[in-house]
Amino acid sequence: MSDFHLAHHGSFALHGAAMCFVEATAVEARDRSSLMDNGIWSDDHIPNIKKVADLVHLLGGRIGLQLAHAGRKSSAPSRYTKDPPEELWLDEVVGPSAVKYNDPHHYNPREMTVEQIQSTIASFGAAAARAAKAGIDMVEIHGAHGYLIHNFLSFVSNLRTDEYGGPSLKNRARLLMEIIQVVRANFPADRPISLRISCTDWIEYKGEPSWDLEQSIELAEMIRDAGVDLLDCSTGGNDPDQKIPLFPGYQVQFAAEIKKRVPGLLVSTVGIINSGQLAEDILQEGKADMVRVGRGFLKHPNLPEHFARELNAKIAYQPTYGAGRHA
Numbered sequence: 001m002s003d004f005h006l007a008h009h010g011s012f013a014l015h016g017a018a019m020c021f022v023e024a025t026a027v028e029a030r031d032r033s034s035l036m037d038n039g040i041w042s043d044d045h046i047p048n049i050k051k052v053a054d055l056v057h058l059l060g061g062r063i064g065l066q067l068a069h070a071g072r073k074s075s076a077p078s079r080y081t082k083d084p085p086e087e088l089w090l091d092e093v094v095g096p097s098a099v100k101y102n103d104p105h106h107y108n109p110r111e112m113t114v115e116q117i118q119s120t121i122a123s124f125g126a127a128a129a130r131a132a133k134a135g136i137d138m139v140e141i142h143g144a145h146g147y148l149i150h151n152f153l154s155f156v157s158n159l160r161t162d163e164y165g166g167p168s169l170k171n172r173a174r175l176l177m178e179i180i181q182v183v184r185a186n187f188p189a190d191r192p193i194s195l196r197i198s199c200t201d202w203i204e205y206k207g208e209p210s211w212d213l214e215q216s217i218e219l220a221e222m223i224r225d226a227g228v229d230l231l232d233c234s235t236g237g238n239d240p241d242q243k244i245p246l247f248p249g250y251q252v253q254f255a256a257e258i259k260k261r262v263p264g265l266l267v268s269t270v271g272i273i274n275s276g277q278l279a280e281d282i283l284q285e286g287k288a289d290m291v292r293v294g295r296g297f298l299k300h301p302n303l304p305e306h307f308a309r310e311l312n313a314k315i316a317y318q319p320t321y322g323a324g325r326h327a
Contacts, residue, residue: 203241
């Protein structure tokens with residue numbers, strides 16, 4: 001992490017975001033999705049992460065950090081820069097099976113050995129310990145959007161026949177459950193852990209086996225009993241043929257269904273939540289316990305103020321920004 005992240009996350013905390021999330025932070029160097037990804041695979045990363053966490057805390061916010069392994073989406077050229085192939089690590093891209101994410105930007109993965117799987121699990125545990133030392137308030141295991149954990153969960157990308165694959169969800173979820181165990185063991189018991197999943201691959205129209213809501217509900221029951229405090233319900237990212245019906249709050253339905261059918265597990269929702277009224281309705285109607293906004297904050301770092309004005313609600317201001325409430 002760099003001074004950019006101080007400005008980036010500091011701006012959100014300064015303007016009243018309840019929690020800032022540091023996105024997809026790689027637990028191993030080879031598992032970054034691109035050269036631009038944050039990392040937490042070395043103790044050398046702790047001081048810079050701590051700077052960002054300390055600033056967010058100083059401004060009255062809380063900070064979470066996503067622990068990620070990009071799986072078969074690793075080593076992709078950045079969409080923002082032209083990375084020369086020699087700077088990528090194409091020979092080290094791995095997944096549960098040698099099944100490519102079939103678009104021009106990704107490469108053929110190698111099937112992970114059991115030894116590599118165990119090494120990756122240990123890397124998640126070590127990363128969780130580093131996050132704790134850096135002052136992170138919540139870690140989130142990134143199991144969505146076609147990254148490694150999602151690769152293992154879905155029939156689309158997992159063709160294994162050993163204890164980490166096959167028709168049994170228990171087997172396909174084994175990697176995730178073992179990661180949860182080591183993350184929980186290495187992160188303070190008084191700080192929560194979250195899991196982000198894609199609740200569907202959005203390819204049901206093909207009539208082929210894939211990841212869907214019913215499997216997500218079964219998984220939610222498993223992770224609730226394993227020590228996960230919050231489940232973030234996103235969708236898609238594991239098949240380029242996905243057909244996503246985009247509209248404001250399009251993913252709320254998944255959080256609502258899981259919340260209804262898996263009592264005792266907190267859920268959050270995300271995805272084109274573009275108004276204060278929509279966010280308020282989601283919470284008041286009991287469809288989710290937390291609402292997350294991404295693109296809205298990128299456009300308007302002071303989004304809480306916009307939502308508050310829309311809802312005619314009062315919010316607290318930083319003391320030095322007090323005059324802003326009259327603008």
